[in-house]
Amino acid sequence: MPRRTMIEAIREAMDVMMSRDDDVVVFGEDVGYFGGVFRASQGLQAKYGKSRCFDTPISELGIVGAAVGMAAYGLKPCVEIQFADYMYPAYDQIVSEAARLRYRSNGQFTCPVVVRMPTGGGIFGGQTHSQSPEALFTHVCGIKTVVPSNPSDAKGLLIAAIEDPDPVIFLEPKRLYNGPFDGHHDRPVTPWSKHDLGEVAEGHYTVPLGRAAIRRQGEAVTILAYGTMVHVAESAAAETGIDAEIIDLRTLLPLDLDTIEASVKKTGRCVIVHEATLTSGFGAELCALVQTRCFYHLEAPIARVAGWDTPYPHAQEWDYFPGPARVSRALAETLEA
Amino acid sequence: MTGNAPLSLHVPEPAVRPGDTPDFSNIRIPRAGQVARPEVDVDAEAIRDLAFSVIRVLNRDGEAVGPWAGLLSDDELLEGLRHMMTLRAFDARMQMAQRQGKTSFYMQHMGEEAVSCAFRKALSPGDMNFPTYRQAGLLIAGGYSLVDMACQIYSNTHDPLKGRQLPVMYSSREHGFFSISGNLATQYIQAVGWAMASAIKNDTKIAVGWIGDGATAESDFHAALVFASTYRAPVVLNIVNNQWAISTFQGIARGGSGTFAARGLGFGIPALRVDGNDYLAVHAVAKWACERARRNLGPTLVEHVTYRVGAHSTSDDPAGYRPKTESEAWPLGDPVIRLKNHLIARGAWSEERHKQTEAEILDTVISAQKEAESFGTLHSEQRPSARDMFEGVFSQMPPHLRRQRQEAGV
Numbered sequence: 001m002p003r004r005t006m007i008e009a010i011r012e013a014m015d016v017m018m019s020r021d022d023d024v025v026v027f028g029e030d031v032g033y034f035g036g037v038f039r040a041s042q043g044l045q046a047k048y049g050k051s052r053c054f055d056t057p058i059s060e061l062g063i064v065g066a067a068v069g070m071a072a073y074g075l076k077p078c079v080e081i082q083f084a085d086y087m088y089p090a091y092d093q094i095v096s097e098a099a100r101l102r103y104r105s106n107g108q109f110t111c112p113v114v115v116r117m118p119t120g121g122g123i124f125g126g127q128t129h130s131q132s133p134e135a136l137f138t139h140v141c142g143i144k145t146v147v148p149s150n151p152s153d154a155k156g157l158l159i160a161a162i163e164d165p166d167p168v169i170f171l172e173p174k175r176l177y178n179g180p181f182d183g184h185h186d187r188p189v190t191p192w193s194k195h196d197l198g199e200v201a202e203g204h205y206t207v208p209l210g211r212a213a214i215r216r217q218g219e220a221v222t223i224l225a226y227g228t229m230v231h232v233a234e235s236a237a238a239e240t241g242i243d244a245e246i247i248d249l250r251t252l253l254p255l256d257l258d259t260i261e262a263s264v265k266k267t268g269r270c271v272i273v274h275e276a277t278l279t280s281g282f283g284a285e286l287c288a289l290v291q292t293r294c295f296y297h298l299e300a301p302i303a304r305v306a307g308w309d310t311p312y313p314h315a316q317e318w319d320y321f322p323g324p325a326r327v328s329r330a331l332a333e334t335l336e337a
Numbered sequence: 338m339t340g341n342a343p344l345s346l347h348v349p350e351p352a353v354r355p356g357d358t359p360d361f362s363n364i365r366i367p368r369a370g371q372v373a374r375p376e377v378d379v380d381a382e383a384i385r386d387l388a389f390s391v392i393r394v395l396n397r398d399g400e401a402v403g404p405w406a407g408l409l410s411d412d413e414l415l416e417g418l419r420h421m422m423t424l425r426a427f428d429a430r431m432q433m434a435q436r437q438g439k440t441s442f443y444m445q446h447m448g449e450e451a452v453s454c455a456f457r458k459a460l461s462p463g464d465m466n467f468p469t470y471r472q473a474g475l476l477i478a479g480g481y482s483l484v485d486m487a488c489q490i491y492s493n494t495h496d497p498l499k500g501r502q503l504p505v506m507y508s509s510r511e512h513g514f515f516s517i518s519g520n521l522a523t524q525y526i527q528a529v530g531w532a533m534a535s536a537i538k539n540d541t542k543i544a545v546g547w548i549g550d551g552a553t554a555e556s557d558f559h560a561a562l563v564f565a566s567t568y569r570a571p572v573v574l575n576i577v578n579n580q581w582a583i584s585t586f587q588g589i590a591r592g593g594s595g596t597f598a599a600r601g602l603g604f605g606i607p608a609l610r611v612d613g614n615d616y617l618a619v620h621a622v623a624k625w626a627c628e629r630a631r632r633n634l635g636p637t638l639v640e641h642v643t644y645r646v647g648a649h650s651t652s653d654d655p656a657g658y659r660p661k662t663e664s665e666a667w668p669l670g671d672p673v674i675r676l677k678n679h680l681i682a683r684g685a686w687s688e689e690r691h692k693q694t695e696a697e698i699l700d701t702v703i704s705a706q707k708e709a710e711s712f713g714t715l716h717s718e719q720r721p722s723a724r725d726m727f728e729g730v731f732s733q734m735p736p737h738l739r740r741q742r743q744e745a746g747v
Contacts, residue, residue: 051537057560065529066529069528070537072465092523093526108510
């Protein structure tokens, strides 16, 4: 099977869907001729023409608002917000429009729109190119939120997202675009070509939304993670020698609660890891669900490892980033409790 | 020291407030028939003056005059009159029903009936409107059922939207009427997106966006104009300037620009102002703008100059922010009376027939209302089930909603 970077996998997903379905259109800032600042749409305009892959004015509101109208017409727009940090002007169109259209019109109009956004830090992007706003989406009724952690999933999840009849927020951890970053920023980058999950099947396949994957089987503690933090968790487990079971959530909403529940009931311990800030982060929801479902199986308090409640800093990026050392410490504390 | 006086903030004020004598002398109104009718493929630059004038067809004597006249037959005009009268009668009944506690909220059109009723007649099957809450004339003139409208307002068991939306936030894909959000301005850019989709698919359908004077201040308005201009989307972008955004006069949103239509000029979009109380003028301008869109000539911005005679909604009292008699001083008159007078002047109508028709329409509206009420009103037992509440959030109910529905015991 060919090995691909996550960017190539995402491009393949759009390519596959554009070739299968004339209603799929791709647009955003710098997305057309240039192929996007991360090159996710490179070559798509040349292949499918300017009316199916094009540049837009710098207006996130305009990109998503136009996509909602196109979806109401019957198209399936897959649009790019250049950085998740820039999505706020589009938030009303996502929350009040895309998310509610099916419900408020009793199904007369639907909104099969995918909004792709590079998310997360680790590239010295400072506060405007590093945020992880997933909890702002999972709190909204009527949209699905997906965060892939590797090229193989990214392609299958994005195809599933484009085929989904409802709006999907597709958050792409940009630090994973070129390799499985494990949080050791001072070590050489491992490329996806050396990782099993860099193997991306040709053509059309889906990874269903709403299903988690167990990345490492273990007995001692369950780690709930998604995106970049899956690899950070793997590195922490390897370095501490702790027999952790690592669950890659892949889709935050709908959430694969059955897989989570079975694992925590087995291990009796749970550490939740995300890069987004702690307070009211998605970890809070996970924590509440785990304690409700697994309270009598828990041997220790549920731990959360997350970004500090500060804006994403520039110079202090690695003091902010919840790396393997912090995850390892939380694992040890959870086992000792 | 610069020698300048200290800075001070300018906050615009309407010419008059409650207790003052209404004054519309600042509104420049050209004579009917005075404004030229350009070819539809005209360059936006060549018609800049149309963004500062007012296209009018009906003169004070009830005659249709000038280059925008002559498009509609007697029968078509009589039908238009009936639509406006139906909307007005329906509004009166629903306003009363709200006061009787049969629903939570209502918004009437009094004074603005011509805008949506006349515009609708310029559209073709398959075209899509992205309306605000004061364009129900699009539905009535499009043949939508009054019973369905009332059922939506009552949120009863026959509500096409299953009780999920505030009253008057209708939706009818079949009638080219996009689901009203209730959030302002969001639908403007969506109309542009819909029009872009039609162009992408090499279709023949066009989209129509609607916005109020106040909501043009939202950034969605700007985004819509940028996208419409950039992609030359087949869309007509309407601004209904009814002078008041709840209690805020139009000068607060308009600021220093001469007119709302003038906002289109910076985008290279042909921009026209039309007498929104003149059924013939609205229809003629709508035809012109729709033809531009259909011929792939791109977007048109149309400012409908009108006046909101009633309150914004059942939740405000205009006496708190404008003179009580202001609507009587509005210089563009009443759209129903003006069309009636025109039809009489044409010899196609009489006061007697008008009165008779008014009574017939009232009967029709009351019987539709009664039928709707047989399916329940807001606080009656007949309402959509609590189980319905959990349906339709997604195409398929995800596990967490299934669990919550179980917990709710419905």
